[in-house]
Amino acid sequence: MSRRVVRMRRPTTAPPPRMSPELLAELAHRLTDRDRYILELVWDHRVLTTHQLAAICFSTPGKARHRLLELFRMSALERVQPWTPVGTRPWHWVLGPAGAHVLAGQRGIDISELGYKRTTALAVCHSRQLGHQTGVNEFFTQLHHHARVRNNGSAVKEWWPQRRCASLWGDLVRPDAYGRWAEPGPGDGLAEVDFFLEHDTGTEPLPKVAEKLACYRALAESTGISTPVLFWLPSRARETNLQRLIRTSPVPAATAVHSGVQPDDGPAEQVWLPIGPSARRARLIELPKILGHAQPNLERP
Numbered sequence: 001m002s003r004r005v006v007r008m009r010r011p012t013t014a015p016p017p018r019m020s021p022e023l024l025a026e027l028a029h030r031l032t033d034r035d036r037y038i039l040e041l042v043w044d045h046r047v048l049t050t051h052q053l054a055a056i057c058f059s060t061p062g063k064a065r066h067r068l069l070e071l072f073r074m075s076a077l078e079r080v081q082p083w084t085p086v087g088t089r090p091w092h093w094v095l096g097p098a099g100a101h102v103l104a105g106q107r108g109i110d111i112s113e114l115g116y117k118r119t120t121a122l123a124v125c126h127s128r129q130l131g132h133q134t135g136v137n138e139f140f141t142q143l144h145h146h147a148r149v150r151n152n153g154s155a156v157k158e159w160w161p162q163r164r165c166a167s168l169w170g171d172l173v174r175p176d177a178y179g180r181w182a183e184p185g186p187g188d189g190l191a192e193v194d195f196f197l198e199h200d201t202g203t204e205p206l207p208k209v210a211e212k213l214a215c216y217r218a219l220a221e222s223t224g225i226s227t228p229v230l231f232w233l234p235s236r237a238r239e240t241n242l243q244r245l246i247r248t249s250p251v252p253a254a255t256a257v258h259s260g261v262q263p264d265d266g267p268a269e270q271v272w273l274p275i276g277p278s279a280r281r282a283r284l285i286e287l288p289k290i291l292g293h294a295q296p297n298l299e300r301p
Contacts, residue, residue: 019097023075023098024098024101027074027075027076027099027102028102028105030074031076034057038068038071039106042095042099043100044159045133046121046124047124047133048092048141049134050064050093051090052138052141055142056145068091068093072096075096075099076098076099077096078093080092080094080122092125092130094121094122100114131201135199135258136161138258139199139232139258140156142266142267143266145266146269153182153190154181154268157182158180159177160178161177162174162175162176162177165177165178169219172222173196173212173216173219175197175229176198176199178194178195179195180193181193181195181268181285183268192285193287194228195228195229195230195284195287197230198212198231199232199258200233200234202233202238206238210246213229213246213250213251213253216253220250226251228251228252228253228254228288230253230256232267233255234257235257239255239256239273242255248275248276249275252287254272255273269284271283272284
């Protein structure tokens with residue numbers, strides 16, 4: 001008996017096909033390890049654009065577009081092209097219903113334990129938080145791309161989303177993300193830097209942004225870990241004003257600008273200006289030494 005191949009071609013706005021054991025078994029058979037990694041990414045980080053997934057997971061944008069479309073047709077992913085008054089925005093990808101079932105199976109849990117709801121997954125693409133979320137994800141996308149281009153052992157060792165951070169430290173502080181970045185260091189080993197990310201879109205008053213450092217101080221006092229806080233700002237003027245407002249920081253902290261920068265000026269490069277007496281910008285991997293921060297080994301939850 002010939003094997004039936006399930007192919008689902010549907011318009012973007014159509015409801016997903018009804019889940020069945022046959023459909024899910026066919027999908028699980030067709031998914032690659034990279035596909036499964038993509039499902040993990042879009043679920044953990046809520047939404048990623050075509051550009052971001054291409055930079056993280058594919059060798060060319062064309063290959064990314066082709067495979068993402070296939071995953072969409074299999075209902076493993078959903079896609080939305082948010083409205084914009086000028087031009088067009090890229091496709092934004094979230095976890096699809098079939099992908100949620102596969103992901104739950106990978107984790108050895110029931111779909112209800114995963115907490116997936118299609119309407120909730122899609123809602124981020126129409127929310128006011130979309131720009132902020134994709135901005136946070138762009139920070140880590142650029143780090144992933146830097147590692148792929150350099151191909152020298154550099155790597156994003158950890159990338160924890162806001163909701164995971166909130167579950168651990170939410171009574172004190174809610175960073176936009178926690179990360180760990182590694183690069184080849186002196187000798188044969190890797191140097192690493194841990195950090196909390198505060199992605200700033202320019203909508204909050206600067207005094208409110210500065211007040212966050214007191215929360216990070218409370219976290220450092222509670223845990224005994226003084227992890228650097230990185231403020232990723234939308235303009236040089238806002239960075240200058242924040243530096244003037246803070247002057248000294250109760251925890252290691254640095255600032256950099258994410259808008260209007262050159263392609264080679266991503267977050268791994270020499271773009272970070274420490275808050276405090278340092279007068280020079282530093283690369284991300286240099287911040288522990290400049291800020292006097294000993295690398296912790298954070299306990300995994």
